[in-house]
Amino acid sequence: MLSELMSADTCAQCKYCCSFKSTSLWELPTFPAEAVKKLAKDTDAKFSIEKDGKYSFARPDLSGEYLSANPAEEVPCPFLDTDTGCSLSETDKPFDCKLWPLRVMRREDHLLLTMSIACPSIMTWELEQLRSYAQEKLRKPVREYVDKHPYIVKDMMPGYVALIEI
Ligand code: SF4
Ligand code: SF4
Known part of the structure:
Protein backbone atom coordinates (compact mmCIF):
# COMPACT_ATOMS: atom_id res chain seq x y z
CA MET A 1 0.00 0.00 0.00
CA PRO A 94 -3.17 -7.91 7.66
CA PHE A 95 -4.21 -4.36 6.85
CA ASP A 96 -2.19 -3.11 9.85
CA CYS A 97 0.96 -4.36 8.13
CA LYS A 98 0.01 -3.05 4.70
CA LEU A 99 -0.48 0.37 6.28
CA TRP A 100 2.64 0.35 8.49
CA PRO A 101 4.45 2.68 9.35
CA LEU A 102 1.13 4.50 9.38
CA ARG A 103 -1.62 3.65 11.84
CA VAL A 104 -5.16 4.73 12.53
CA MET A 105 -5.34 6.24 16.00
CA ARG A 106 -7.96 7.93 18.11
CA ARG A 107 -7.30 11.19 19.94
CA GLU A 108 -10.40 12.33 21.80
CA ASP A 109 -13.15 12.34 19.13
CA HIS A 110 -10.76 12.47 16.19
CA LEU A 111 -9.76 9.54 13.99
CA LEU A 112 -6.26 10.21 12.75
CA LEU A 113 -3.93 8.66 10.25
CA THR A 114 -0.63 8.76 12.12
CA MET A 115 2.96 7.93 11.35
CA SER A 116 5.54 6.12 13.46
CA ILE A 117 8.73 8.10 13.92
CA ALA A 118 10.55 4.80 14.54
CA CYS A 119 10.58 3.92 10.82
CA PRO A 120 13.76 5.21 9.13
CA SER A 121 12.25 4.73 5.68
CA ILE A 122 9.23 7.00 6.14
CA MET A 123 11.30 9.53 8.05
CA THR A 124 13.17 10.42 4.83
CA TRP A 125 10.00 12.22 3.62
CA GLU A 126 8.89 15.74 4.48
CA LEU A 127 5.83 15.81 6.70
CA GLU A 128 3.91 17.99 4.23
CA GLN A 129 4.64 15.54 1.39
CA LEU A 130 3.29 12.71 3.52
CA ARG A 131 0.21 14.69 4.45
CA SER A 132 -0.60 15.38 0.78
CA TYR A 133 -0.02 11.74 -0.13
CA ALA A 134 -2.20 10.55 2.75
CA GLN A 135 -4.99 12.94 1.83
CA GLU A 136 -4.98 12.04 -1.86
CA LYS A 137 -4.27 8.32 -1.83
CA LEU A 138 -4.97 6.89 1.60
CA ARG A 139 -7.77 8.72 3.39
CA LYS A 140 -10.64 7.14 1.44
CA PRO A 141 -9.49 3.47 1.38
CA VAL A 142 -8.33 3.61 4.99
CA ARG A 143 -11.61 5.12 6.16
CA GLU A 144 -13.54 2.42 4.25
CA TYR A 145 -11.48 -0.31 5.93
CA VAL A 146 -11.85 1.22 9.38
CA ASP A 147 -15.63 1.44 8.99
CA LYS A 148 -15.74 -2.33 8.44
CA HIS A 149 -12.94 -3.25 10.87
CA PRO A 150 -13.03 -0.63 13.66
CA TYR A 151 -10.83 -2.76 15.92
CA ILE A 152 -7.72 -1.63 14.01
CA VAL A 153 -8.06 1.81 15.63
CA LYS A 154 -5.58 2.30 18.47
CA ASP A 155 -5.34 5.00 21.07
CA MET A 156 -2.85 7.77 20.24
CA MET A 157 0.56 6.82 21.59
CA PRO A 158 3.92 8.51 22.06
CA GLY A 159 6.19 7.99 19.06
CA TYR A 160 3.42 8.75 16.54
CA VAL A 161 2.74 11.95 14.62
CA ALA A 162 -0.71 12.85 13.29
CA LEU A 163 -0.81 13.28 9.51
CA ILE A 164 -4.47 13.82 8.63
CA GLU A 165 -7.92 13.31 10.04
CA ILE A 166 -9.87 10.57 8.26
S1 SF4 B 1 4.36 -7.93 7.93
FE1 SF4 B 1 5.55 -8.62 9.73
S2 SF4 B 1 4.20 -8.34 11.49
FE2 SF4 B 1 2.93 -8.28 9.64
S3 SF4 B 1 2.20 -10.39 9.39
FE3 SF4 B 1 4.04 -10.16 8.15
S4 SF4 B 1 5.72 -10.85 9.47
FE4 SF4 B 1 3.93 -10.45 10.79
S1 SF4 C 1 12.32 0.77 7.53
FE1 SF4 C 1 12.26 -0.59 9.32
S2 SF4 C 1 10.48 0.10 10.53
FE2 SF4 C 1 10.28 0.96 8.48
S3 SF4 C 1 8.98 -0.49 7.37
FE3 SF4 C 1 11.13 -1.00 6.94
S4 SF4 C 1 11.69 -2.58 8.45
FE4 SF4 C 1 9.79 -1.55 9.17
Missing part, protein backbone atom coordinates in the same frame (compact mmCIF):
# COMPACT_ATOMS: atom_id res chain seq x y z
CA LEU A 2 2.89 2.36 0.77
CA SER A 3 5.47 0.86 -1.56
CA GLU A 4 5.90 4.22 -3.34
CA LEU A 5 7.09 5.70 -0.05
CA MET A 6 9.25 2.92 1.31
CA SER A 7 12.79 1.80 0.55
CA ALA A 8 13.38 -1.96 0.27
CA ASP A 9 17.07 -1.43 1.06
CA THR A 10 16.31 0.45 4.26
CA CYS A 11 13.85 -2.25 5.33
CA ALA A 12 16.37 -5.01 4.64
CA GLN A 13 18.83 -3.35 7.02
CA CYS A 14 16.29 -2.29 9.62
CA LYS A 15 13.89 -5.25 10.18
CA TYR A 16 12.39 -3.31 13.09
CA CYS A 17 8.70 -3.75 12.62
CA CYS A 18 8.00 -7.51 12.67
CA SER A 19 9.32 -8.28 16.18
CA PHE A 20 7.60 -7.29 19.38
CA LYS A 21 8.58 -6.56 22.96
CA SER A 22 6.30 -7.83 25.70
CA THR A 23 5.62 -4.17 26.50
CA SER A 24 4.47 -3.38 22.96
CA LEU A 25 2.04 -6.19 22.23
CA TRP A 26 -0.56 -3.55 21.39
CA GLU A 27 1.47 -3.09 18.20
CA LEU A 28 0.78 -6.68 17.07
CA PRO A 29 -1.16 -6.80 13.81
CA THR A 30 -4.87 -7.54 13.97
CA PHE A 31 -6.38 -10.13 11.67
CA PRO A 32 -10.04 -10.47 10.74
CA ALA A 33 -11.47 -13.57 12.43
CA GLU A 34 -12.26 -15.19 9.05
CA ALA A 35 -8.61 -14.88 7.93
CA VAL A 36 -7.46 -16.63 11.07
CA LYS A 37 -9.44 -19.80 10.38
CA LYS A 38 -7.43 -20.30 7.19
CA LEU A 39 -4.05 -19.33 8.69
CA ALA A 40 -4.52 -21.49 11.78
CA LYS A 41 -5.18 -24.45 9.47
CA ASP A 42 -2.31 -23.76 7.05
CA THR A 43 0.41 -22.71 9.54
CA ASP A 44 1.64 -23.40 13.09
CA ALA A 45 0.83 -19.85 14.22
CA LYS A 46 -1.16 -19.45 17.41
CA PHE A 47 -3.69 -16.66 17.75
CA SER A 48 -5.53 -15.02 20.58
CA ILE A 49 -9.10 -14.10 19.70
CA GLU A 50 -10.31 -10.77 20.99
CA LYS A 51 -13.57 -8.90 20.82
CA ASP A 52 -14.30 -5.23 20.27
CA GLY A 53 -18.03 -4.61 20.51
CA LYS A 54 -19.69 -6.84 17.93
CA TYR A 55 -16.42 -7.45 16.04
CA SER A 56 -14.14 -10.45 16.62
CA PHE A 57 -10.55 -10.25 15.55
CA ALA A 58 -7.26 -11.98 16.31
CA ARG A 59 -3.65 -11.24 17.02
CA PRO A 60 -0.67 -13.61 16.94
CA ASP A 61 -0.33 -15.09 20.42
CA LEU A 62 3.25 -14.51 21.58
CA SER A 63 2.58 -15.28 25.23
CA GLY A 64 4.83 -18.14 26.21
CA GLU A 65 7.38 -17.21 23.52
CA TYR A 66 9.44 -14.83 25.70
CA LEU A 67 12.48 -16.47 27.26
CA SER A 68 13.10 -13.82 29.91
CA ALA A 69 11.46 -11.03 31.86
CA ASN A 70 13.75 -8.53 30.12
CA PRO A 71 11.44 -5.89 28.60
CA ALA A 72 13.98 -5.39 25.78
CA GLU A 73 13.56 -8.98 24.54
CA GLU A 74 11.87 -9.12 21.16
CA VAL A 75 9.94 -12.05 19.71
CA PRO A 76 9.32 -12.23 15.96
CA CYS A 77 5.88 -12.44 14.43
CA PRO A 78 5.17 -16.09 13.53
CA PHE A 79 4.95 -15.06 9.87
CA LEU A 80 8.39 -13.48 9.72
CA ASP A 81 10.95 -15.33 7.63
CA THR A 82 14.27 -13.90 8.76
CA ASP A 83 15.73 -14.25 5.24
CA THR A 84 12.88 -13.12 3.05
CA GLY A 85 10.62 -11.05 5.30
CA CYS A 86 6.89 -11.57 5.67
CA SER A 87 5.81 -15.00 4.49
CA LEU A 88 2.16 -14.05 3.98
CA SER A 89 0.64 -13.34 0.58
CA GLU A 90 -0.70 -9.86 -0.11
CA THR A 91 -4.20 -11.30 0.38
CA ASP A 92 -3.43 -12.74 3.80
CA LYS A 93 -1.22 -9.94 5.08
Whole structure:
Protein backbone atom coordinates (compact mmCIF):
# COMPACT_ATOMS: atom_id res chain seq x y z
CA MET A 1 0.00 0.00 0.00
CA LEU A 2 2.89 2.36 0.77
CA SER A 3 5.47 0.86 -1.56
CA GLU A 4 5.90 4.22 -3.34
CA LEU A 5 7.09 5.70 -0.05
CA MET A 6 9.25 2.92 1.31
CA SER A 7 12.79 1.80 0.55
CA ALA A 8 13.38 -1.96 0.27
CA ASP A 9 17.07 -1.43 1.06
CA THR A 10 16.31 0.45 4.26
CA CYS A 11 13.85 -2.25 5.33
CA ALA A 12 16.37 -5.01 4.64
CA GLN A 13 18.83 -3.35 7.02
CA CYS A 14 16.29 -2.29 9.62
CA LYS A 15 13.89 -5.25 10.18
CA TYR A 16 12.39 -3.31 13.09
CA CYS A 17 8.70 -3.75 12.62
CA CYS A 18 8.00 -7.51 12.67
CA SER A 19 9.32 -8.28 16.18
CA PHE A 20 7.60 -7.29 19.38
CA LYS A 21 8.58 -6.56 22.96
CA SER A 22 6.30 -7.83 25.70
CA THR A 23 5.62 -4.17 26.50
CA SER A 24 4.47 -3.38 22.96
CA LEU A 25 2.04 -6.19 22.23
CA TRP A 26 -0.56 -3.55 21.39
CA GLU A 27 1.47 -3.09 18.20
CA LEU A 28 0.78 -6.68 17.07
CA PRO A 29 -1.16 -6.80 13.81
CA THR A 30 -4.87 -7.54 13.97
CA PHE A 31 -6.38 -10.13 11.67
CA PRO A 32 -10.04 -10.47 10.74
CA ALA A 33 -11.47 -13.57 12.43
CA GLU A 34 -12.26 -15.19 9.05
CA ALA A 35 -8.61 -14.88 7.93
CA VAL A 36 -7.46 -16.63 11.07
CA LYS A 37 -9.44 -19.80 10.38
CA LYS A 38 -7.43 -20.30 7.19
CA LEU A 39 -4.05 -19.33 8.69
CA ALA A 40 -4.52 -21.49 11.78
CA LYS A 41 -5.18 -24.45 9.47
CA ASP A 42 -2.31 -23.76 7.05
CA THR A 43 0.41 -22.71 9.54
CA ASP A 44 1.64 -23.40 13.09
CA ALA A 45 0.83 -19.85 14.22
CA LYS A 46 -1.16 -19.45 17.41
CA PHE A 47 -3.69 -16.66 17.75
CA SER A 48 -5.53 -15.02 20.58
CA ILE A 49 -9.10 -14.10 19.70
CA GLU A 50 -10.31 -10.77 20.99
CA LYS A 51 -13.57 -8.90 20.82
CA ASP A 52 -14.30 -5.23 20.27
CA GLY A 53 -18.03 -4.61 20.51
CA LYS A 54 -19.69 -6.84 17.93
CA TYR A 55 -16.42 -7.45 16.04
CA SER A 56 -14.14 -10.45 16.62
CA PHE A 57 -10.55 -10.25 15.55
CA ALA A 58 -7.26 -11.98 16.31
CA ARG A 59 -3.65 -11.24 17.02
CA PRO A 60 -0.67 -13.61 16.94
CA ASP A 61 -0.33 -15.09 20.42
CA LEU A 62 3.25 -14.51 21.58
CA SER A 63 2.58 -15.28 25.23
CA GLY A 64 4.83 -18.14 26.21
CA GLU A 65 7.38 -17.21 23.52
CA TYR A 66 9.44 -14.83 25.70
CA LEU A 67 12.48 -16.47 27.26
CA SER A 68 13.10 -13.82 29.91
CA ALA A 69 11.46 -11.03 31.86
CA ASN A 70 13.75 -8.53 30.12
CA PRO A 71 11.44 -5.89 28.60
CA ALA A 72 13.98 -5.39 25.78
CA GLU A 73 13.56 -8.98 24.54
CA GLU A 74 11.87 -9.12 21.16
CA VAL A 75 9.94 -12.05 19.71
CA PRO A 76 9.32 -12.23 15.96
CA CYS A 77 5.88 -12.44 14.43
CA PRO A 78 5.17 -16.09 13.53
CA PHE A 79 4.95 -15.06 9.87
CA LEU A 80 8.39 -13.48 9.72
CA ASP A 81 10.95 -15.33 7.63
CA THR A 82 14.27 -13.90 8.76
CA ASP A 83 15.73 -14.25 5.24
CA THR A 84 12.88 -13.12 3.05
CA GLY A 85 10.62 -11.05 5.30
CA CYS A 86 6.89 -11.57 5.67
CA SER A 87 5.81 -15.00 4.49
CA LEU A 88 2.16 -14.05 3.98
CA SER A 89 0.64 -13.34 0.58
CA GLU A 90 -0.70 -9.86 -0.11
CA THR A 91 -4.20 -11.30 0.38
CA ASP A 92 -3.43 -12.74 3.80
CA LYS A 93 -1.22 -9.94 5.08
CA PRO A 94 -3.17 -7.91 7.66
CA PHE A 95 -4.21 -4.36 6.85
CA ASP A 96 -2.19 -3.11 9.85
CA CYS A 97 0.96 -4.36 8.13
CA LYS A 98 0.01 -3.05 4.70
CA LEU A 99 -0.48 0.37 6.28
CA TRP A 100 2.64 0.35 8.49
CA PRO A 101 4.45 2.68 9.35
CA LEU A 102 1.13 4.50 9.38
CA ARG A 103 -1.62 3.65 11.84
CA VAL A 104 -5.16 4.73 12.53
CA MET A 105 -5.34 6.24 16.00
CA ARG A 106 -7.96 7.93 18.11
CA ARG A 107 -7.30 11.19 19.94
CA GLU A 108 -10.40 12.33 21.80
CA ASP A 109 -13.15 12.34 19.13
CA HIS A 110 -10.76 12.47 16.19
CA LEU A 111 -9.76 9.54 13.99
CA LEU A 112 -6.26 10.21 12.75
CA LEU A 113 -3.93 8.66 10.25
CA THR A 114 -0.63 8.76 12.12
CA MET A 115 2.96 7.93 11.35
CA SER A 116 5.54 6.12 13.46
CA ILE A 117 8.73 8.10 13.92
CA ALA A 118 10.55 4.80 14.54
CA CYS A 119 10.58 3.92 10.82
CA PRO A 120 13.76 5.21 9.13
CA SER A 121 12.25 4.73 5.68
CA ILE A 122 9.23 7.00 6.14
CA MET A 123 11.30 9.53 8.05
CA THR A 124 13.17 10.42 4.83
CA TRP A 125 10.00 12.22 3.62
CA GLU A 126 8.89 15.74 4.48
CA LEU A 127 5.83 15.81 6.70
CA GLU A 128 3.91 17.99 4.23
CA GLN A 129 4.64 15.54 1.39
CA LEU A 130 3.29 12.71 3.52
CA ARG A 131 0.21 14.69 4.45
CA SER A 132 -0.60 15.38 0.78
CA TYR A 133 -0.02 11.74 -0.13
CA ALA A 134 -2.20 10.55 2.75
CA GLN A 135 -4.99 12.94 1.83
CA GLU A 136 -4.98 12.04 -1.86
CA LYS A 137 -4.27 8.32 -1.83
CA LEU A 138 -4.97 6.89 1.60
CA ARG A 139 -7.77 8.72 3.39
CA LYS A 140 -10.64 7.14 1.44
CA PRO A 141 -9.49 3.47 1.38
CA VAL A 142 -8.33 3.61 4.99
CA ARG A 143 -11.61 5.12 6.16
CA GLU A 144 -13.54 2.42 4.25
CA TYR A 145 -11.48 -0.31 5.93
CA VAL A 146 -11.85 1.22 9.38
CA ASP A 147 -15.63 1.44 8.99
CA LYS A 148 -15.74 -2.33 8.44
CA HIS A 149 -12.94 -3.25 10.87
CA PRO A 150 -13.03 -0.63 13.66
CA TYR A 151 -10.83 -2.76 15.92
CA ILE A 152 -7.72 -1.63 14.01
CA VAL A 153 -8.06 1.81 15.63
CA LYS A 154 -5.58 2.30 18.47
CA ASP A 155 -5.34 5.00 21.07
CA MET A 156 -2.85 7.77 20.24
CA MET A 157 0.56 6.82 21.59
CA PRO A 158 3.92 8.51 22.06
CA GLY A 159 6.19 7.99 19.06
CA TYR A 160 3.42 8.75 16.54
CA VAL A 161 2.74 11.95 14.62
CA ALA A 162 -0.71 12.85 13.29
CA LEU A 163 -0.81 13.28 9.51
CA ILE A 164 -4.47 13.82 8.63
CA GLU A 165 -7.92 13.31 10.04
CA ILE A 166 -9.87 10.57 8.26
S1 SF4 B 1 10.48 0.10 10.53
FE1 SF4 B 1 10.28 0.96 8.48
S2 SF4 B 1 12.32 0.77 7.53
FE2 SF4 B 1 12.26 -0.59 9.32
S3 SF4 B 1 11.69 -2.58 8.45
FE3 SF4 B 1 9.79 -1.55 9.17
S4 SF4 B 1 8.98 -0.49 7.37
FE4 SF4 B 1 11.13 -1.00 6.94
S1 SF4 C 1 2.20 -10.39 9.39
FE1 SF4 C 1 4.04 -10.16 8.15
S2 SF4 C 1 4.36 -7.93 7.93
FE2 SF4 C 1 2.93 -8.28 9.64
S3 SF4 C 1 4.20 -8.34 11.49
FE3 SF4 C 1 3.93 -10.45 10.79
S4 SF4 C 1 5.72 -10.85 9.47
FE4 SF4 C 1 5.55 -8.62 9.73
